[in-house]
Amino acid sequence: MAPQVLIVGAGVTGSVLAMLAKDMGLSVRVLEKSRGAGGRMATHTFRRGDRSSPVLAHADLGAQYVTTRSSPEHPFLGPLYKRLTDAGVLIPFTGEVAGANPYGGAGPEVRHFAAPMGMRSIAEYFLQSSSVPIDWGVAVEDLSPSDSGVAVSAQVPETLSEEAATANVVVLTQPVQQVLGATKFGLRGTFLKHTSEEVMAGLKKVEYSSRFAVAYFFDKSKVSWPFSWTCKYFDKGDVRYVAHDTARRGGASEEPLMAVLVHSGVPLGMKLNDEEDPFPTAAARMQSELEEKLPELPWATAEGSKVHKWKYSQVYIGYGGNKPSPSWVWPVGAETSSSGGCVELFRADGSLGLLCGDAVAPASNFEGCVYSAYKAAEMLRAHFGKCAPTPVAL
Numbered sequence: 001m002a003p004q005v006l007i008v009g010a011g012v013t014g015s016v017l018a019m020l021a022k023d024m025g026l027s028v029r030v031l032e033k034s035r036g037a038g039g040r041m042a043t044h045t046f047r048r049g050d051r052s053s054p055v056l057a058h059a060d061l062g063a064q065y066v067t068t069r070s071s072p073e074h075p076f077l078g079p080l081y082k083r084l085t086d087a088g089v090l091i092p093f094t095g096e097v098a099g100a101n102p103y104g105g106a107g108p109e110v111r112h113f114a115a116p117m118g119m120r121s122i123a124e125y126f127l128q129s130s131s132v133p134i135d136w137g138v139a140v141e142d143l144s145p146s147d148s149g150v151a152v153s154a155q156v157p158e159t160l161s162e163e164a165a166t167a168n169v170v171v172l173t174q175p176v177q178q179v180l181g182a183t184k185f186g187l188r189g190t191f192l193k194h195t196s197e198e199v200m201a202g203l204k205k206v207e208y209s210s211r212f213a214v215a216y217f218f219d220k221s222k223v224s225w226p227f228s229w230t231c232k233y234f235d236k237g238d239v240r241y242v243a244h245d246t247a248r249r250g251g252a253s254e255e256p257l258m259a260v261l262v263h264s265g266v267p268l269g270m271k272l273n274d275e276e277d278p279f280p281t282a283a284a285r286m287q288s289e290l291e292e293k294l295p296e297l298p299w300a301t302a303e304g305s306k307v308h309k310w311k312y313s314q315v316y317i318g319y320g321g322n323k324p325s326p327s328w329v330w331p332v333g334a335e336t337s338s339s340g341g342c343v344e345l346f347r348a349d350g351s352l353g354l355l356c357g358d359a360v361a362p363a364s365n366f367e368g369c370v371y372s373a374y375k376a377a378e379m380l381r382a383h384f385g386k387c388a389p390t391p392v393a394l
């Protein structure tokens with residue numbers, strides 16, 4: 001049976017929204033182009049050999065920690081953090097951070113959380129606890145709204161199940177450039193002809209930063225971490241962030257290899273943006289700078305490495321030209337106000353198309369995405385005449 005709500009993307013926004021919509025009693029289905037959840041909160045699993053070989057280490061290639069300035073009494077975020085920490089999905093991050101965190105992450109009111117099972121486990125947790133059906137490996141290609149619902153097509157038609165081929169409401173959560181059709185996994189965008197000029201103008205202003213992530217894996221019996229800090233920010237050069245990724249995630253790890261994660265600066269990401277195979281150049285430049293900046297670690301002796309390009313990393317300019325604020329706080333008492341967080345792409349009698357995610361949120365981070373999912377859930381409530389999205393069922 002066609003779901004009432006089809007969510008495109010199993011990142012943090014899509015997974016929180018799936019949980020909220022399911023809690024409202026709606027029938028929900030998620031389509032995800034990758035084989036796993038998390039999106040830009042991606043956790044790489046390092047093995048030597050195929051998927052049946054033993055796991056040697058994990059590394060968070062994208063988001064590193066969850067940061068909050070919210071009060072534990074916040075009616076929505078308070079129960080959400082309690083639930084995530086009670087389940088062990090998040091634990092307080094207590095490691096030393098060296099250098100100036102450019103995302104405004106310091107101050108007495110700031111709390112950081114790490115995800116011991118990797119950042120992707122946050123999205124996995126929301127999806128598992130709502131037990132919505134998910135179709136993995138389905139790249140949505142286009143949407144056709146009509147008075148009888150939204151018809152969905154996939155880049156590889158055979159991957160789309162009958163249950164996912166139509167819905168009353170489709171919610172897109174991928175980066176805006178992909179919604180506008182500008183990339184490999186871009187949508188064809190037939191549905192955009194139903195989008196108002198004002199919304200199109202707002203979407204066209206959105207810009208993302210680009211950067212590289214490189215995870216190095218060292219044999220713990222041969223290499224030990226030589227620094228007191230767990231994470232360090234650098235304000236110049238190709239290398240802008242280095243972390244002992246295994247330690248950052250907290251707890252005693254059974255993994256035989258130690259993961260060290262490095263993020264490039266945005267200039268390197270932008271410079272190599274249009275190159276067909278930017279990975280060897282990026283990896284070589286970053287390694288040579290690491291050898292200079294942190295010679296205490298024998299970079300060349302790593303047992304393996306993984307290079308990833310984030311073409312759409314964090315939002316640099318948000319919807320309508322708004323600048324996202326990393327220190328944004330979701331105000332108590334304003335959780336049902338109608339400003340921002342979710343955009344209507346099209347509406348007909350029997351169909352609705354929404355876009356949510358960090359580009360339309362006040363911040364390009366975990367809480368911005370959670371806020372955006374909450375605002376989308378409010379729009380679903382209004383559309384289906386349901387009651388308000390509940391805080392989080394405990």
Ligand SMILES: Cc1cc2nc3c(=O)[nH]c(=O)nc-3n(C[C@H](O)[C@H](O)[C@H](O)COP(=O)(O)OP(=O)(O)OC[C@H]3O[C@@H](n4cnc5c(N)ncnc54)[C@H](O)[C@@H]3O)c2cc1C
Nearest residue numbers: 009011012013033039040062063064065140174357365366
């Ligand atoms: C390097 C880096 C560091 C960061 N650091 C932090 C941090 O420390 N703390 C923090 O809070 N945030 C951080 N962020 C930002 C945070 O990761 C994002 O704000 C958040 O993950 C966005 O989630 P989302 O669900 O909105 O979008 P995404 O995570 O992009 O999810 C969209 C999903 O849609 C899927 N998709 C795309 N196209 C299609 C299609 N056609 N069909 C089906 N599925 C599709 C994608 O595969 C993806 O799973 C960082 C991001 C990066 C890249």
